[in-house]
Amino acid sequence: MSDRLRPESESTLAATAGELLSELRESPPLTHCITNSVVTGFTANVLLALGAAPAMVDIVDEAGMFAGVASGVLINLGTPTPEQRAASLEAAAGAVAAGAPWVLDPVAIGALPVRTALAHELIASRPTAIRGNASEILALAGLSAGGRGVDATDTTDDAAEAALSLAARHGSVVAVSGPVDLVTDGVRLLRIANGHELLTRVTGGGCALGAVMAAFLGAARSTSADPLTAVASASLVYTIAAERAAVHASGPGTFAVALLDALAAVQPADLVASARVQESAL
16 A cells, blocks of 8 residues: 555545535535434534534434434444444434435444444444544454543554455445544545644544534435545545634633534635645555
8 A cells, every 4th residue: 555645636525525515504414313422412513513404313213213314324332321222223224224324433442342242233234434543443343452442542544454444344434533534445545634633632523523424425415426525525624624723722622612613614615725635545
């Protein structure tokens, strides 16, 4: 695998991300989130700021039905209570049956047995995208025992081969979040170098990105954009907004508020001006 900077890929992704952002705002995708209790409000506010329509439906006998009518679905394993575990399986089945794109966020898997088993059960349903930090992706691929709770102890480059393997095995786009985000479908591999360290100082910074990916996948259904492009576009919009938010922040508290404002304000032209994207030849 060799790296090469491809300006045409950078400009093409930025332009397509701008088109998807405009589509999302013109026709807000109904984004169904089963997510952890720590980040539910923040995740909903991120989606609202961006222009999507969040719905946090994690009740058994409703989750599957709702996934079937949603534009995109997020299943996040941050606080997998018994009811959430059942609702997650139900939602995955509902999304698959309806042909709706869905994102699996395998939070803190590896050493923790309940969520690890659930992640492996869910991945059998072939999520459209998988988003996690490097340690979570390595654990999902069976190559490590995971990180320190929700914190990664590996780099995104450490997880590159695991991401490629998961993408090939499950037909999913795999996004590895870190200082440089890595996104692959097993054929192409993109590195997105935008973002800011303050994202790691706010509860839900990574979890909300999974919801943004579900929203962009939902928006992409009415366009010609493929899942890799939609997921990479979500990462690009989110991380550029984070950079813009950090300019106005004096610390984590003001950053969290500024991020919502930046997501509401970011424009397609900002993406073209600020994108830092590298494609690797596989």
